[in-house]
Amino acid sequence: MAGKIWILLQQRGGELHPMSKEAIAAGTRLADLVGGEAEALLLCAEPGSAAEEAAGYGVSAVRIVRSAKLADYTPGAFAGAVAAAASAAAPGWIVLPHSYQSVDYMARLAHLVDAALVPEVVGFRRDGDDVVWTRPVFTGKLQSEVRVRGDGPVVLSVQAGAFAAESGERSAPIDELEVDDAGIEPDREVLGVEEVAGEHVDLTQAPIIVAVGRGIGGAENMGEAEALARALGAEIGASRPVIDSGWLPRDRQIGSSGQTVAPKLYIAAGISGAIQHLVGMKGSRCIVAINKDASAPIFAVAQYGIVGDLHEVLPALTEAAQEAKA
Amino acid sequence: MKIGVCIKQVPDPEARLSVSADGRWIDEEEMAFGINEGDEYAVEEALAIAEQAGGEVVAVSLGPERAREALRKALAVGAGRAVHLADDAFQGGDCWATARALAEVARRESFDLILTGSQSADAGFGSTGTLLAALLGWPHAWLVVGLEVEEGGGSARVTREMEAGKNELLRVKLPAVIEVQAGINKPRYASLKGIMQAKRKELAELTPADLGLDPARVGAAGARLEILSVSVPKKGEGAQIFEGDAQTAARQLVEKLRTEARVL
Numbered sequence: 155m156a157g158k159i160w161i162l163l164q165q166r167g168g169e170l171h172p173m174s175k176e177a178i179a180a181g182t183r184l185a186d187l188v189g190g191e192a193e194a195l196l197l198c199a200e201p202g203s204a205a206e207e208a209a210g211y212g213v214s215a216v217r218i219v220r221s222a223k224l225a226d227y228t229p230g231a232f233a234g235a236v237a238a239a240a241s242a243a244a245p246g247w248i249v250l251p252h253s254y255q256s257v258d259y260m261a262r263l264a265h266l267v268d269a270a271l272v273p274e275v276v277g278f279r280r281d282g283d284d285v286v287w288t289r290p291v292f293t294g295k296l297q298s299e300v301r302v303r304g305d306g307p308v309v310l311s312v313q314a315g316a317f318a319a320e321s322g323e324r325s326a327p328i329d330e331l332e333v334d335d336a337g338i339e340p341d342r343e344v345l346g347v348e349e350v351a352g353e354h355v356d357l358t359q360a361p362i363i364v365a366v367g368r369g370i371g372g373a374e375n376m377g378e379a380e381a382l383a384r385a386l387g388a389e390i391g392a393s394r395p396v397i398d399s400g401w402l403p404r405d406r407q408i409g410s411s412g413q414t415v416a417p418k419l420y421i422a423a424g425i426s427g428a429i430q431h432l433v434g435m436k437g438s439r440c441i442v443a444i445n446k447d448a449s450a451p452i453f454a455v456a457q458y459g460i461v462g463d464l465h466e467v468l469p470a471l472t473e474a475a476q477e478a479k480a
Numbered sequence: 481m482k483i484g485v486c487i488k489q490v491p492d493p494e495a496r497l498s499v500s501a502d503g504r505w506i507d508e509e510e511m512a513f514g515i516n517e518g519d520e521y522a523v524e525e526a527l528a529i530a531e532q533a534g535g536e537v538v539a540v541s542l543g544p545e546r547a548r549e550a551l552r553k554a555l556a557v558g559a560g561r562a563v564h565l566a567d568d569a570f571q572g573g574d575c576w577a578t579a580r581a582l583a584e585v586a587r588r589e590s591f592d593l594i595l596t597g598s599q600s601a602d603a604g605f606g607s608t609g610t611l612l613a614a615l616l617g618w619p620h621a622w623l624v625v626g627l628e629v630e631e632g633g634g635s636a637r638v639t640r641e642m643e644a645g646k647n648e649l650l651r652v653k654l655p656a657v658i659e660v661q662a663g664i665n666k667p668r669y670a671s672l673k674g675i676m677q678a679k680r681k682e683l684a685e686l687t688p689a690d691l692g693l694d695p696a697r698v699g700a701a702g703a704r705l706e707i708l709s710v711s712v713p714k715k716g717e718g719a720q721i722f723e724g725d726a727q728t729a730a731r732q733l734v735e736k737l738r739t740e741a742r743v744l
C-alpha cells in the first residue's frame with residue numbers, strides 16, 4: 155500500500171502555523187505505517203520562513219507551489235493548486251491540519267481529486283491492507299474507528315493535540331513544484347480582516363478562571379458562578395453556547411474561536427469538554443471539572459472533579475472557599 | 481430569492497449516549513432529538529433573508545422517519561415547505577453520500593442560496609456543505625458569523641470566523657453554500673399559530689428514484705467511509721473525583737486545591 159503522502163502546510167504571518175507541525179508528525183508517522191514518503195507542500199505567493207521551518211520536522215522534502223493567486227487564501231485557489239500538482243504526482247494521502255483555514259477547503263480538494271474524506275483524525279493504525287482511522291463523534295463524547303472503502307486517494311485532517319510535533323535531526327531539501335496556473339482560481343474576494351468586536355477582557359492574565367458552560371442553564375443563574383469568582387478572586391469565562399445564547403459577552407469565550415488561557419486554576423462548570431473548548435484551556439496548571447455527567451470528556455483533562463448538580467456545587471464551593479480564607 | 485436550508489436532526493446535547501449493540505453507532509432508543517445547533521441558526525438566517533429580500537425558504541433534511549419532527553419545527557418557525565430524504569437507502573452515509581443526495585435536491589429546486597450549519601453534532605464532518613457546493617460548482621464559506629445579501633442578489637458580504645478572535649471579510653458570488661456558525665443571529669421560537677400552520681405545509685418525502693439517483697451512490701452504500709466501531713475515548717489518568725453531598729465534596733476539593741495542588 156506504499157505511496158506518496160502530502161502534508162499541506164499552513165502559514166500564519168509568514169511563519170508555520172503550529173498545527174502544521176502536528177500535521178507533519180501525523181504525516182511522517184503515516185509514511186512509516188504504510189511504507190511511503192512524506193513530503194510537505196507549501197502553497198504561497200512568497201514562502202517566508204515556513205518552508206525552512208517545515209524542512210526540519212522530518213519530512214523527506216518540502217515542495218513550494220508558488221503563484222501570485224495564492225497571496226490571499228481562497229478555497230478555490232488553494233484546492234485548485236493542490237489538485238493541479240496532484241494530477242502528476244498522484245499522492246495517496248493528503249494530510250491537512252484541522253484548522254479553520256484547511257477545513258474550509260479540504261472538502262473542495264477531496265472533490266477535485268475524487269478522494270475519500272476523513273476529517274478530524276486523532277489516531278490511526280494498520281489492519282492488514284487497511285488503515286483504520288480514529289476520529290471523534292458526538293462532539294468528542296465518543297470516538298469512531300473508520301475505514302476507507304475502495305482504493306482512491308484519501309484527504310484527511312489532523313485534530314490539534316493528537317500528534318506531538320518532533321523536529322528531526324536533518325533538514326529536508328526544498329524545491330519548487332511547477333503547476334499550471336490555470337487551475338488556480340480564487341473564488342472569493344477577500345475584503346479584509348477584523349478583530350472580533352468587544353474583545354476587551356483579557357482573560358490570559360487571570361490567575362484563576364471560573365468557566366461556565368451550557369449546563370449553567372441561563373443568564374439568570376450566572377450569579378452562582380460570579381459569587382464563586384468573587385470568593386476566589388477569579389475572572390468569569392465561558393464555553394461558546396453560553397456566549398451564542400447571549401448569557402455573557404463574546405469577550406468571555408474560551409476556545410479555538412475565543413481566548414486561549416493557561417491560569418493556575420481553571421474551574422469548568424457545566425462544560426462537556428469538546429475539543430474546541432479544550433484547546434483554549436488545557437494548558438491550565440490545575441483543572442477542576444464540575445459536571446452531572448460522570449462520563450463527560452472534561453473529566454479526562456481535569457485533575458479534580460465533582461460529579462453533581464452545579465447549582466448545588468457552586469454555592470457549596472463558594473462557601474468552602476470563604477471558610478478557607480477566613 | 482429561493483433559499484434552501486439543510487438541517488440535520490441530532491441527539492439533544494443533554495442526551496446520555498450509549499453505544500449500540502452492534503458497536504457501530506449509538507443506541508437511539510428513548511433518546512431525545514432536536515435540530516442540530518448550527519442548523520437552527522441557518523434556518524433563522526434563511527428566514528431573515530427571505531423576509532428582507534422576498535422569497536421562499538425550503539428546509540431539506542436527510543434522515544430517518546424521526547427527522548420529520550425537525551422539518552416540522554422548521555416549518556413552524558416559518559419555512560414555506562420541506563423536503564425529507566427519509567428512504568432507507570439514504571441513511572448511514574458519510575459526507576460524500578449525503579452531499580450527493582442534497583445536491584440533487586438543490587439542482588431540482590434551483591436554489592439561489594443554500595444555508596447549512598458548519599458542523600453536525602453527531603458525525604461532525606464539518607464538510608457536508610462544502611462538498612455540496614463543490615458538487616454544484618458553487619462557491620462556499622465555512623464558519624460564517626455574518627451574512628448580507630448585496631443589492632441585486634448577485635453576491636453576498638460574508639464574515640467568516642478565523643482562529644483566535646479574528647474574522648475575515650469576504651464577498652462571495654451567489655448562488656453559494658453558506659455554512660453558518662452558531663451565534664450568527666438569535667433564532668426565533670415557534671408561535672402557536674406557526675405550529676398549527678406547519679401541519680398544513682407541504683412536507684415531501686423523496687426517494688433516490690425521485691431524484692434520479694442510483695441507490696448505490698447514496699447512504700451507506702454510497703459512502704466512502706465505513707464505521708467499524710464507536711467507543712468511549714480512553715480517559716488517561718482521569719480526575720480525582722470527590723464524592724458525597726455538595727458541601728462535603730466542596731470542602732474536600734478546596735482542601736486539595738490548597739494543600740496538594742497549591743493553587744489557592
Ligand SMILES: Cc1cc2nc3c(=O)[nH]c(=O)nc-3n(C[C@H](O)[C@H](O)[C@H](O)COP(=O)(O)OP(=O)(O)OC[C@H]3O[C@@H](n4cnc5c(N)ncnc54)[C@H](O)[C@@H]3O)c2cc1C
Pocket residue numbers: 293366367368369370392393394395396407408409410411412423424425426427428429430431434444445446447450462463464465493494598599623
Ligand atoms: C468551528 C467551531 C469552533 C468552536 N469554537 C468554540 C470555542 O471557541 N469555545 C467553545 O467552548 N466551543 C466552541 N465550539 C463549540 C464546541 O464544539 C461545543 O459545542 C461547546 O464547547 C459545548 O459547550 P458546553 O460544554 O458548554 O455545552 P454542552 O456540550 O452542551 O455541555 C453541557 C454540559 O453541562 C452538563 N450539565 C448540564 N446541566 C448540568 C448541571 N445542572 N450541573 C452540572 N452539569 C450540568 C452536561 O452534562 C454537559 O456535559 C466550536 C465549534 C465549532 C464547530
Ligand SMILES: Nc1ncnc2c1ncn2[C@@H]1O[C@H](COP(=O)(O)O)[C@@H](O)[C@H]1O
Pocket residue numbers: 486487488489516518519522540541542543575578595596597598599600601603604605606607608609
Ligand atoms: N443528513 C443531513 N441532512 C441535512 N443536512 C445535513 C445532513 N448532514 C449534514 N447536513 C448539513 O451539513 C452541515 C455540516 O454537517 P457535517 O458535515 O456532518 O458536520 C450540517 O450543519 C447540516 O446543515
